[in-house]
Amino acid sequence: MPELAEVEYFRKQWNPGLRHRIEKVLLHPKARIFRGTNTAQLIRVLTNSTLQRSEARGKQMLFVAKPHGAKTQAWLGLHLGMTGKLRIEPPDFHPARHDHLVLRQAKHSLVFQDARLFGRVLFAESSDAPAWWAKLPPDLLSSKFTVKVLNQFLKRRARAPLKAVLLMQERFPGIGNWMADEILWRAAIHPKQLAGSLDAIRIRTLYREIQFVCRQALRIIGKDWSDPPDSWLFLHRWARGGKCPRTGAKLEHATIGGRTTCWSPARQKLRTT
DNA sequence: TCCTATGTTGTATG
DNA sequence: ACATACAACATAGG
Numbered sequence A: 001m002p003e004l005a006e007v008e009y010f011r012k013q014w015n016p017g018l019r020h021r022i023e024k025v026l027l028h029p030k031a032r033i034f035r036g037t038n039t040a041q042l043i044r045v046l047t048n049s050t051l052q053r054s055e056a057r058g059k060q061m062l063f064v065a066k067p068h069g070a071k072t073q074a075w076l077g078l079h080l081g082m083t084g085k086l087r088i089e090p091p092d093f094h095p096a097r098h099d100h101l102v103l104r105q106a107k108h109s110l111v112f113q114d115a116r117l118f119g120r121v122l123f124a125e126s127s128d129a130p131a132w133w134a135k136l137p138p139d140l141l142s143s144k145f146t147v148k149v150l151n152q153f154l155k156r157r158a159r160a161p162l163k164a165v166l167l168m169q170e171r172f173p174g175i176g177n178w179m180a181d182e183i184l185w186r187a188a189i190h191p192k193q194l195a196g197s198l199d200a201i202r203i204r205t206l207y208r209e210i211q212f213v214c215r216q217a218l219r220i221i222g223k224d225w226s227d228p229p230d231s232w233l234f235l236h237r238w239a240r241g242g243k244c245p246r247t248g249a250k251l252e253h254a255t256i257g258g259r260t261t262c263w264s265p266a267r268q269k270l271r272t273t
Numbered sequence B: 001t002c003c004t005a006t007g008t009t010g011t012a013t014g
Numbered sequence C: 001a002c003a004t005a006c007a008a009c010a011t012a013g014g
Helices: A004-013 A039-046 A147-156 A162-166 A177-187 A200-224
Strands: A024-027 A050-057 A060-066 A073-079 A084-089 A099-104 A109-114 A120-126 A252-256 A259-263
Touching: A004 A050, A004 A060, A004 A084, A004 A200, A024 A039, A039 A073, A039 A120, A073 A084, A147 A200, A162 A177, A177 A200, A177 A259
Parallel strands: none
Antiparallel strands: A024 A099, A050 A060, A060 A073, A073 A120, A084 A109, A099 A109, A252 A259
């Protein structure tokens, strides 16, 4: 499910728990989402800590807690993978099969559910942010993501199709399968177009559409999980016999960059120059 | 039964 | 070393 805006939506689902104490931590230590993470430390430090704030950067979320009587901070990183969800339940709630992490508070249980277990839980106790948070690439809506940065990355990935390149989180944090298709559709660029083959005009167009889709998705989906308008590719891409909302022509599907990709052949043509 | 799924990563290959 | 491609991970639903 989750790309940039969906992650932002799920992050906010735990807002009722901010500034409240965590009384108990429930988890299945062997669940795959805890791979590489010290769950004993996570339980010890988070129990009796106070949840303070949260942030999302791309698909990565951060929850910061203040451990009881300690000067350090507790850093809880959550990644939703393909099927992860955050939700709120009553304090006496009993975790179901896919509820792998529960932070129990007096008034709420904060639940991380993930059926496919592609998600991930990271944890650190330290005064400064751990590397897995501090070293994340700049947000696509920040001033650090410039046309020049985009241009340089496209040159380095010159032989890869743009669809695959847009999915690279090291440069496009938060973009996932549907956002990549939406961006390329708006920019009228074929998903198989090689990254190194864009002229300066198209690079600028691509840049603009990246920012447009990020901004609008956050505003619409990130706010309350509303659907984007009918004018977006979003609502048509999985429909059987789906039609391009701009040209009315039939949409096409193929696997590109290892992912099912949808584009409008009437609008997105492979270009040799 | 077989195929698909809004993601990441380890490994093979060039 | 660097860039690219793809199988593997685990479960549910059509």
